[in-house]
Amino acid sequence: MKFTASPLTPLKFLAFTLIPLAIISSCNTDGEKKEVKSETRVVLPEPFRAHKVVEVRPGLTFDILSWGRGSQQSGAFIILRSDSSTIKYRSVSGELEGKITDAWNMDMDSDGNPEIFIQAISGDADGNLLMYVYEFSDNGSAREIRFPDLTSATTKQYRGKDSVYVKEGSLFREFPLFESSDTSGVKAIGRKKLEYLLRGNSFSVKEHKED
Structure with missing residues (x-):
């Protein structure tokens, strides 16, 4: 569905439309009603493409939006911080490659400041993983x-198809490995598992042997 709207700026993203889909019900031959299903779909006006909501605590919410016109593989994102308990609102933006697929909050370094993780992929659904991370202070x-x-050696065997998950306060990333000549990623020859730790606003990476 295409929604045509007047030009908007990222900080004036107020207009997005909730369009409830029709609730469809019918009866079978015995007169019994089938299960009623309903769905609500959020349709964003151009130039916005994706919207993720991350609630850190009651009153503190982060809205993450991607936006841009033209190419679907490049654009920008904006993080809107709303602290309704203290009536403070801030924002930060950056360039975006690919499409946002998920966003979440962590405090990996246990300093009390939330870290907003934005996960994106370039290309198709199995494209290369892209991560954008911002830490927000109380103000x-x-x-x-x-x-x-x-690493350069891993990049030669990397073809995307990542699995990302959080376990015991660490961020894990797993993906298949391919021969350097297998540019299409047809036949995997192994799998890599990486664990990311955060200390002092810097990530360290620990490689795990394949299970």
Whole structure:
């Protein structure tokens, strides 16, 4: 569905439309009603593409939006911090490659400041993983924390298809490995598992042997 709207700026993203889909019900031959299903779909006006909501605590909410016109593989994102308990509102934005697929909050370094993780992929559904991480202080100021790149040796065997999950306060990333010549990623020859730890606003990476 295409929604046409007047030009908007990221900080004036107020207009997004909730469009409830029709609730469909019918009866079978015995006159019994089938299960009623309903769905609500959020349709964003251009130039916005994705919207994720992360609630850190009651009153403190982060809205993450991606936006841009033209290419679907490049654009920008904006993080809107709303602290309704103290009536303070801040924002931070950055360039975005690919499409946002998820966003969540952590405090990996246990310093009391939330870290907002934005997960994106380039290309198709199995494309390369991209991570954007920002830590927010109590006053709302943000610090970008650079997510580590893969080593050059691993990059030669990497074809995307990542699995990302959180376990016991650490961020884990797993993906298959391929021969350097297998540019299409047809036949995996192994699998890599990486654990990311955060200390002093810097990530360290620990490699785990394949189970």
